[in-house]
Amino acid sequence: MKNGRATINQTAWIDAAYELLTASGVSAVKIVPLAKKLKTSRTSFYWLFKDREEVLAALLERWERQNTQALIEQSEKYASSIVEATLNIFDCWFDPAVFDSEFEYAVRSWSLQDQAVAERVSQADIVRLQALQDMFIRYGYDVLEADTRARTMYLIQIGYISMHTQETQDTRIARVAQYINIFTGQMCTHADLERFAARHRARFTPEEMAAQQEMTDETDINARHYRGVTTLKS
Numbered sequence: 268m269k270n271g272r273a274t275i276n277q278t279a280w281i282d283a284a285y286e287l288l289t290a291s292g293v294s295a296v297k298i299v300p301l302a303k304k305l306k307t308s309r310t311s312f313y314w315l316f317k318d319r320e321e322v323l324a325a326l327l328e329r330w331e332r333q334n335t336q337a338l339i340e341q342s343e344k345y346a347s348s349i350v351e352a353t354l355n356i357f358d359c360w361f362d363p364a365v366f367d368s369e370f371e372y373a374v375r376s377w378s379l380q381d382q383a384v385a386e387r388v389s390q391a392d393i394v395r396l397q398a399l400q401d402m403f404i405r406y407g408y409d410v411l412e413a414d415t416r417a418r419t420m421y422l423i424q425i426g427y428i429s430m431h432t433q434e435t436q437d438t439r440i441a442r443v444a445q446y447i448n449i450f451t452g453q454m455c456t457h458a459d460l461e462r463f464a465a466r467h468r469a470r471f472t473p474e475e476m477a478a479q480q481e482m483t484d485e486t487d488i489n490a491r492h493y494r495g496v497t498t499l500k501s
Contacts, residue, residue: 275315277325280301280322284301293376296323298312333370335391342356349453350451353420353450354455354463356402357463375425392421396417399417416450416452440463
């Protein structure tokens with residue numbers, strides 16, 4: 268037991284709880300399976316924690332520190348334009364070291380079974396949406412438009428996570444330019460896309476970059492045409 272206390276600390280137990288939560292859901296996070304996973308006795312658990320609820324609370328705190336704080340920090344990073352700022356947010360969706368989507372899915376699934384957890388998730392959504400709205404406001408959008416664009420971007424991504432949508436990173440990264448146009452009303456430049464791709468393991472091939480730029484140019488032409496037609500009608 269003394270050896271167990273020396274080699275297995277609270278972080279190790281919480282790491283094991285995280286693995287069980289993300290793999291099998293909150294019902295799997297129990298003391299005996301945790302002890303088995305760590306190859307120790309359940310008695311050693313009680314040297315470090317009062318009960319299972321304390322571990323579950325630690326998991327929620329980790330989730331808030333990682334995912335909610337990450338999104339806020341990404342929204343506040345320096346950017347020269349709203350396009351660059353939104354691509355900073357996109358880092359959350361492409362890099363699990365920044366924003367852990369599997370952890371997000373597990374906590375949201377847990378919240379369907381536990382009202383207290385549901386309230387924590389609801390509060391996190393409020394804080395995250397406010398951070399995104401503030402980001403749009405800093406780049407000149409009025410409050411209503413900033414709120415609508417923030418909700419569009421955030422709720423689509425949470426929908427991806429909640430539906431446990433499985434796509435390759437290459438598939439998702441190929442849509443970046445169009446998502447940026449939808450979320451911001453502005454177009455990515457070739458340089459914006461190159462900088463974003465360079466931050467992630469998936470890379471745009473020259474063919475993908477050319478296709479992205481072609482879509483960007485076509486969307487820009489269509490947008491100008493639409494604005495021209497609207498002006499004539501008015």
